[in-house]
Amino acid sequence: SQELEQSPQSLIVQEGKNLTINCTSSKTLYGLYWYKQKYGEGLIFLMMLQKGGEEKSHEKITAKLDEKKQQSSLHITASQPSHAGIYLCGAASGGGADGLTFGKGTHLIIQP
Amino acid sequence: DAGVIQSPRHEVTEMGQEVTLRCKPISGHNSLFWYRQTMMRGLELLIYFNNNVPIDDSGMPEDRFSAKMPNASFSTLKIQPSEPRDSAVYFCASSRGEKLFFGSGTQLSVL
Numbered sequence: 001s002q003e004l005e006q007s008p009q010s011l012i013v014q015e016g017k018n019l020t021i022n023c024t025s026s027k028t029l030y031g032l033y034w035y036k037q038k039y040g041e042g043l044i045f046l047m048m049l050q051k052g053g054e055e056k057s058h059e060k061i062t063a064k065l066d067e068k069k070q071q072s073s074l075h076i077t078a079s080q081p082s083h084a085g086i087y088l089c090g091a092a093s094g095g096g097a098d099g100l101t102f103g104k105g106t107h108l109i110i111q112p
Numbered sequence: 113d114a115g116v117i118q119s120p121r122h123e124v125t126e127m128g129q130e131v132t133l134r135c136k137p138i139s140g141h142n143s144l145f146w147y148r149q150t151m152m153r154g155l156e157l158l159i160y161f162n163n164n165v166p167i168d169d170s171g172m173p174e175d176r177f178s179a180k181m182p183n184a185s186f187s188t189l190k191i192q193p194s195e196p197r198d199s200a201v202y203f204c205a206s207s208r209g210e211k212l213f214f215g216s217g218t219q220l221s222v223l
Contacts, residue, residue: 041216088155
């Protein structure tokens, strides 16, 4: 089965600083999803990457998928308190709609 | 659209009691998923349905867990009897493809 390793497990960043979260897969990724979870709430979809080398941005968040399609990174520029939460990467197993396997998440805390 | 609706938001029960969690997926979505989230194990897929039919329940931890989807707009996850180690946040998600839409979850505490 596919396993996703996220790093770091937790991150404390001063407001205004940049940060990067990584997600590494044990197998080739067919689709890589980034979700954000606020404490006590459900997961909110951020971005989906499918092609090797693909990069997508939304506001101050940029996600990339490497050429080999086994690693993805999520980069936040000029972090704000609203960015605080848990970031999870999820992977599709091979093209079917049979659910996503998730990493354990990265807990992000923004210090004012 | 109201999104995926789960109830209750919080459930506190005593060991041995039956617990039923409910989920209403987004209208038009044909897949429904039940996940469990704990600090130790993260987010685990328990079972998923496609067109109301259970496709893969290999993630269901024990026979004490059962899930049903009697129609396209409703699903339940039942734990009977409940145990303290079942304490977790249970999420329901629905989809029309690979992208999942999650409910707000049910925080379950078994004392």
